[in-house]
Amino acid sequence: MLGEYLASPLLPQKIQPEKKYEQLAEGYEEVLQIIDTSFTVIDEMTSEDEEAPTEVVCSGLERAMLKVEELGSLTVTKNGEVTELIDKQADALGDKISDFLQNQEAGELKWLDTQLKVKQSTGGWRTRLKVLWAKLIDRITIWSRFVVQKYRTYRDLISSWFGLSDHDQQAGHSTTLAAFLYETDKKIESLPFVYRRLFDFRREVEDSFLIHNPVQVDKCEKALELWKTGFPSAISVIGEKGSGKTTFIRHLSKNLFEEEKQHLVGFDTTAWKPEDLVRSVAKQLKLNETTTVNELIEKVKKRRSGSVIIIENIQNTFLRTITGYEGIKTLMYLISATKKEVLWVVSASRYAWEFLDVALKVSDYFTHSIKADGLSEQEIRELILRRQKASGYQLWFNADETTQKSRSYQKLLDDEEAAQEYLKERYFEKLAKMADGNASVAMIFWIRSIKEYDDTHFTIEPFDFSSTERLEGFDANALFAMSAFIRHDTLTISELAMILHINTVEAEMVISRLLSRGLLLSTGDFYRLNDLIYRQVVRLLKTKNILH
Template sequence: YLSQTLYQSATNLAMQLLLLIIFCLFLKRIPGWIYALQQRMVRHHLNKKTSRIAISLLRFFQPNAQWLSAVLLYYYLHYQLKTSDNDWLLVYNVVAIAAFYLLVKTLALGAISNTNSRAHLFVLKSKQLDIKQQCHRFALYTTFASVFYIILQIILKGGIICTAYLIILILTIWLLGYRTINAFQSEFATHLSKRVSEQFISRFEKLQKPLIKPLVNPAIFIGLQLLDIIRAAHIQLLRLERYQTLTAKFLKIRLEQSQSNTPEPEQEEQDDIHYENWFLNSNVLETRPNLLAQSPWLGDINQNAGDWLEGKQDENDLALIGENGIGKSTLLKQWLKQWDKSKTVYIKTPEKTLRANELLKLICDSLDFKDCEDIAGFVSQQEALEKTIIVIDEAHHLFLSDVGGFEAYKKLQDLISAKLKNIFWVVAINQQSWIYLNDVFSQTYQFSSFITMQRWTQQGIRDLILRRHKASRRQLHFDELLLASTSHSETATRAAESRCFSLIWDQSSGIPAVALAIWINSARNPATGLIEMGIPERPGSDALNSLSDDHLFVYAALVVHDSLNTQQAHAVAHLSEAIVRRTLKHGLDQGFLIRKSDDRYFINPLWQIQLCQLLRRKNFLHE
């Protein structure tokens, strides 16, 4: 009987140990399984509503999978102990301890990761390992101390000693939490500065004394996490129409109460501007620091202009070349703000200034020259002029690729070729116009030196978009599919943001105007206070594949000339006016083109990359 009892006990112990090993392996693998399932659903079921809901649930379950699995197994074993004769006490207790440890570790890891995310700090892999180790130590110490308290409670069955130990336990966990938070003090301070007022920050700094800090900081840290949870819940609930209605009514009541008690404040102009205007209307942000302020292209312009001013070079002309939407005009305006070594004159070329006398009058009026009817008169009057830099923006409006359409552009070339001693020319022109003019004239005939603006980096595109989004005073939330595309070791929001801007940069080819258009196209609910970013993508190219040669001739003319009206497109494309009108209407209907208020047409930035690629592939445009 004794040997049989020992055999049963050993068998039971072996089964429990085997179950524990299987359980540990399961806990280790389950986050990876969930991530792989997410990726499969993202790849194959993007447009199904049920899949999107499933992906959202998986994204919630992924960081919580380990402790939730342990809790489920705990309750299963608890049920087995009550309803069967199996003795699973070892597994039961170990699973209970593991569930508590995993829960504490998950909460600590989530809180610190949230702090890094809200502080807008990208977490490197080395930093991720440090976070995991800190959270592991905190959870381990907390678990051991709590288990010891339970054992003490069972043995002593309460009393003063248990109460005293409970107080010591709470203080110990509190100090352990402070030690963990203190390891990420800079991230905590940045997170706090983004959530509270400056008055609260000043009070917080006064409390940063050696004896007070360990008591105050954990409480503020917990408060910040609760505040973020409430904000996140608010963002999710804003998707519900009923909640939006309730929020609007509550806001209306608050506004009515505020207006009845205080004078009506002046509404800031930017609150009335539609969300798209923050991106598509550059005048909105004229007073804000420009991203091109530290551009190397500014240094190139400074060097050429400075060498001419100091007499180090005789060449007095510089061409600034760049693709449509790359930022040529913005760069020139930024340079004009910084340049203070000589007089400057900025001329924005009116669209399709095609006559030589029109260009000459435009320049003479800018310089206050009188009776300037030809180049001789211009040359004689510039003798009395102080050293001046003339900036001619959008010079691609000075020609039309038709007979007699190069008169104004040739006049500009004649003025530059005159080598006037008191004038330095800076001319900005679209890259495709520059390539076309090189085919018409030799490059050496045009300009003695030029700067080609390169496409923006991913960081530059990101900074541009986030600056403009921040100016709109709207909250930003990323689509569940972007959040689901991150690995379980990454901070979800930061990784989704990185993935989003990587896609935008790749699809825009680093052209800021195209990137802004892709962002606007991917943003949902722009009329509300919450912008939800879907997966950035350009329109499908299927609509382009069916375009006829007549369409492509007209679109190529628009790319080369930047913008044309119907009559000019008819003259340039050498097609009947009826075909040109149908082509322009078709382009408007399909979204390929945009029509300005003066009935001029230009390529929609959203289609710019794909359309230019098609035109080059079919030899309608040249590199």
């Protein structure tokens, strides 16, 4: 009974000392990451960068020192809390025992014992009452949301009949495409060098920032084991552009396939003709001059047996035309004829793969399939915060107008730490929905959310993720052209003309319009979709039922 009132606050599960000091350990790891990042980035700096290498390093070391001082204060605070609690309970226990021995008054102790028994007996019905009350509140909440939704539906319908719709007003608040692209570019340019490097979504991801699902790695490990025992195996890695397909394959190459003979084949441009595909594969595998697929198969069996062959971007081995599937068919024939001798690992964009699977059943050629664009909300959060911690800057989240009116948020205004955690949770919940599992999209919108920064803090403004989705004014050719770039990644004017069944002049005009609006980027004769607008284009095409 004394333990219930005096000793229970000292139980490990109440104090949780491991959590207190685990936070300190993570903090010191963060300090090491800040220092390592500061010294690593200077190797990549050029004379064109505004910041000098010494400034970058010194700034990073200053942030690391501030973090060390913060951890030192936290250590003293944590130790003081535990010591104070122990002293308090020890004094209380001593006072109770002293009173009992000196005064022989057991009445208070008996009263406490009676209270404990009553508490134990009434705990059950109180819990049941709380559960019933919570269920009632849930039902009321669901019903109120239904009523409000119906009200808004009928209100909008009646407003449209009488010409009172606020559509034009909403459109006015929507960020234009040109403004979104311009502001994003300027935002990236204005960031500190260390931050730009950490959040450069076009860079190869370092091992310390790698986020991957262990289940996916296990599937690849099983595929390797089966192949080594003589069972034909092949692996496909599928995902949206920028979702981490190449990063995942690099991880497999460095770890799982480290002791295997490896060969890398890539299709950066389109090779939809069988002869072009055979020639490209043979050249990259260093198999001399090879002209037919059967000849290539024989050479692979004899000279590349026992190897892991990685082929990236197989979406560039076909064109969506009547005669444009011979390249991908040739590749599937090569893989199926040699997957006992060779472990094939291929990567493809999600929408090209889904189309090819309907048209040619390409998934039937692979024993194990990996989805690279399936990052969860927690993984998206970790993806961002790992980089943020390595920068050494602290975060401050602002509340938007809706959140400021929220009762849940207002209850936390007297607790700054809890309020910030609440805002952080809401932010990453919205970010994860917008990113839809895509790492690059998540980093782009994180950068767009940065309102300002100083020497120690970054302020994150709740970004209206829906305000950039209004893409309008595209005719049928432009919409189908965008879907072609989503599926194929990189195309020339003549290739786009073949896909859309128009002449090259018309195809050039379509590309020119998309270039002028910032949706496409060009490299020589090749064009690709702007990464900064990828998510909005995908959503537009899905609403038009062009992508599925």
